[in-house]
Amino acid sequence: MRRYENRVVLITGAGQGLGRAMARRFAAESALLALCDVNEAAVKETSAECDGSDVRPSVVNVADAQQVDRWIADTLAAFGRVDVLVNNAGVIRDNRLERMTDDEWDAVIDVSLRGMFHCTRAVFAEMKRQGYGRILSFSSMSWRGNFGQANYAAAKAGVVGLARTIALEGAPHGVTSNAIAPGLIDTPMLASMNAAARAKLAGRVPMGRIGDPADIAEAAAYLCSESAAYVTGVVLDVDGGISIGSTLR
Numbered sequence: 001m002r003r004y005e006n007r008v009v010l011i012t013g014a015g016q017g018l019g020r021a022m023a024r025r026f027a028a029e030s031a032l033l034a035l036c037d038v039n040e041a042a043v044k045e046t047s048a049e050c051d052g053s054d055v056r057p058s059v060v061n062v063a064d065a066q067q068v069d070r071w072i073a074d075t076l077a078a079f080g081r082v083d084v085l086v087n088n089a090g091v092i093r094d095n096r097l098e099r100m101t102d103d104e105w106d107a108v109i110d111v112s113l114r115g116m117f118h119c120t121r122a123v124f125a126e127m128k129r130q131g132y133g134r135i136l137s138f139s140s141m142s143w144r145g146n147f148g149q150a151n152y153a154a155a156k157a158g159v160v161g162l163a164r165t166i167a168l169e170g171a172p173h174g175v176t177s178n179a180i181a182p183g184l185i186d187t188p189m190l191a192s193m194n195a196a197a198r199a200k201l202a203g204r205v206p207m208g209r210i211g212d213p214a215d216i217a218e219a220a221a222y223l224c225s226e227s228a229a230y231v232t233g234v235v236l237d238v239d240g241g242i243s244i245g246s247t248l249r
């Protein structure tokens with residue numbers, strides 16, 4: 001399929017994991033790509049993997065509004081439009097509530113939630129002017145609450161509220177906004193989790209396996225396509241059934 005021919009797709013946190021998998025997926029459908037990450041070597045490596053596509057890798061910290069505004073302005077100057085924004089960048093700094101530092105709290109909120117706000121604000125007027133836009137933001141199964149993740153759960157619940165609000169403001173202008181709440185997906189972020197906690201959670205996935213980044217990329221490729229025109233304000237669980245909740249099996 002070439003659903004993304006002449007579509008300009010922006011992905012944050014594209015240096016590894018889900019961001020890289022989505023970049024490759026959109027490239028396979030002929031998208032024009034603007035990729036950003038704080039890690040220059042990593043985002044360049046992702047670009048090299050998007051063979052044959054027109055790709056612009058940039059070093060951008062999404063928590064910094066000025067860097068984001070410059071990135072969007074450069075992307076518009078290069079490609080002339082912005083069709084899809086994928087707010088994917090995120091970090092974890094797990095700790096029990098009473099031990100959580102201000103730095104741990106801020107780091108997580110600043111990347112996932114503030115970063116999403118900065119990037120969406122920067123593209124929103126242009127998408128409305130175009131009468132077309134797809135905004136996809138990354139929540140997590142943790143948005144419902146998760147032990148040791150006060151900062152992350154708060155940020156990811158914030159992503160849901162913000163995504164649904166953007167959906168309302170974008171609806172009259174052909175701009176959709178949805179979120180994906182991944183379960184356990186095999187990326188460097190998951191590998192950095194406490195091994196015992198990871199193994200315990202993995203044993204509770206009804207489908208009996210940890211997800212592949214391609215599982216997420218496939219869902220993203222649908223939600224960001226023209227075909228998903230009437231889908232907005234949705235939080236799509238892509239988690240092998242783990243959020244269903246029953247542990248009896």
Ligand SMILES: NC(=O)c1ccc[n+]([C@@H]2O[C@H](COP(=O)([O-])OP(=O)(O)OC[C@H]3O[C@@H](n4cnc5c(N)ncnc54)[C@H](O)[C@@H]3O)[C@@H](O)[C@H]2O)c1
Nearest residue numbers: 013015016017018038061062089090138140184185187189
């Ligand atoms: N992997 C999972 O199991 C899982 C589960 C639920 C939600 N998620 C969410 O999916 C998204 C992607 O996760 P992942 O597993 O690929 O993570 P990852 O850690 O493997 O990759 C995240 C990327 O974001 C980049 N990044 C970090 N801070 C940044 C910043 N300030 N500005 C720009 N880029 C920045 C990192 O350099 C890295 O390349 C995140 O929002 C994460 O919270 C992942």
